[in-house]
Amino acid sequence: MSLKSEAIHPLPKAGILDISLYVPGKSAARGAKIYKLSSNESPFGASPQAVAAYASKGNLLALYPDGSATELREAIAARYGLNAGSIVCGAGSDELLQLLAHAYLAPGDEAVYSQYGFLVYPIAIASNGAKAVVAPEVNHSTSVDDMLKCVNAQTKMVFLANPNNPTGTYLPFNEVKRLHAGLPKTTLLVLDAAYAEYVRRNDYESGLELVATSDNVVMTRTFSKIYGLAGLRLGWAYCPAHVADVLNRIRGPFNVSAAAMAAGVAAIGDQKFIETAIAHNEKWLGLLTEQLQALGLKVTPSVGNFLLIHFASSGNRTAPMADAWLNEHGIILRRMEAYGLPQCLRMTIGDEEANRAVVSALADFLK
Numbered sequence: 001m002s003l004k005s006e007a008i009h010p011l012p013k014a015g016i017l018d019i020s021l022y023v024p025g026k027s028a029a030r031g032a033k034i035y036k037l038s039s040n041e042s043p044f045g046a047s048p049q050a051v052a053a054y055a056s057k058g059n060l061l062a063l064y065p066d067g068s069a070t071e072l073r074e075a076i077a078a079r080y081g082l083n084a085g086s087i088v089c090g091a092g093s094d095e096l097l098q099l100l101a102h103a104y105l106a107p108g109d110e111a112v113y114s115q116y117g118f119l120v121y122p123i124a125i126a127s128n129g130a131k132a133v134v135a136p137e138v139n140h141s142t143s144v145d146d147m148l149k150c151v152n153a154q155t156k157m158v159f160l161a162n163p164n165n166p167t168g169t170y171l172p173f174n175e176v177k178r179l180h181a182g183l184p185k186t187t188l189l190v191l192d193a194a195y196a197e198y199v200r201r202n203d204y205e206s207g208l209e210l211v212a213t214s215d216n217v218v219m220t221r222t223f224s225k226i227y228g229l230a231g232l233r234l235g236w237a238y239c240p241a242h243v244a245d246v247l248n249r250i251r252g253p254f255n256v257s258a259a260a261m262a263a264g265v266a267a268i269g270d271q272k273f274i275e276t277a278i279a280h281n282e283k284w285l286g287l288l289t290e291q292l293q294a295l296g297l298k299v300t301p302s303v304g305n306f307l308l309i310h311f312a313s314s315g316n317r318t319a320p321m322a323d324a325w326l327n328e329h330g331i332i333l334r335r336m337e338a339y340g341l342p343q344c345l346r347m348t349i350g351d352e353e354a355n356r357a358v359v360s361a362l363a364d365f366l367k
């Protein structure tokens with residue numbers, strides 16, 4: 001009997017080996033000083049109170065954390081006026097997105113996300129053997145009409161990053177409500193509001209209200225962006241009671257570390273620290289957009305802490321060439337090939353020095 005047709009080692013479930021690896025932003029470049037603007041991290045870091053709370057757990061490492069994250073859930077609930085029982089915490093919102101897909105998607109199911117949507121969604125969908133259905137975008141913005149056209153009886157989940165990464169565009173709340181109204185009651189709408197704190201628009205809502213008034217909407221949030229705690233891995237989901245119950249059954253019993261919970265409670269308590277970061281972002285979002293446009297570059301209008309910058313698709317001023325030039329000057333932006341945007345680079349809004357360094361290096365590059 002030939003062994004050739006038989007597997008020679010254990011194989012994962014169908015679909016898993018088709019997943020492309022998620023490639024994080026680079027962190028190395030040439031130059032004495034490195035400006036890392038590739039992963040939407042906060043130039044302000046974390047609140048000193050959060051850092052102190054984290055450090056305070058250093059001599060308690062032998063003890064298991066509170067598996068139900070009570071103190072953290074109560075701090076989040078108090079901050080946003082929510083019911084703590086409807087909050088589930090995770091090791092980053094990525095874990096919660098994965099858990100949601102794990103709980104609600106199986107082979108034969110479909111899940112919808114938009115063309116330039118966050119790349120964690122296709123990974124979460126394919127890991128559970130479901131089919132990813134990609135809705136086209138219009139002007140690098142989610143199109144509710146195109147998303148609804150992708151929905152059928154097999155659609156179990158719809159993922160919407162609002163604002164979206166990497167485009168920086170957002171859907172006004174009435175559009176989110178229109179999307180929700182067009183979904184079957186059995187389809188779970190996941191609103192990923194990782195950048196909600198940065199948005200300064202009257203017609204934007206993160207989704208708290210929609211979760212509270214529906215049975216099929218979940219909102220995820222993170223401590224990785226405005227709170228500057230990306231290294232700790234901390235996020236939360238606000239869910240209908242029946243979804244919270246499902247997530248609590250399948251999550252790891254101690255999925256959030258004691259130090260992360262302590263830092264999260266302190267970070268939520270230090271809103272003054274966040275206000276500085278919000279004001280800085282608003283100022284530089286506008287300034288950088290203007291200055292890059294003045295260099296002749298197209299910039300997608302963003303409400304997040306990053307900008308999608310468009311370069312020529314041929315010739316000697318392309319995005320890969322700009323990237324190489326910036327790397328030579330110690331500046332790291334994010335290449336966008338994985339998102340199907342090879343002519344773009346994504347820039348995180350940095351501190352003033354980093355922002356000025358990018359504009360000046362790009363001005364030289366485009367000369």
Ligand SMILES: *Cc1c(COP(=O)(O)O)cnc(C)c1O
Pocket residue numbers: 040091092093094095118161164165192194221222223224225230233234235
């Ligand atoms: C950064 C980001 C997250 C946050 O991921 P964490 O796992 O919480 O660090 C979630 N969604 C989007 C769209 C993001 O850009």
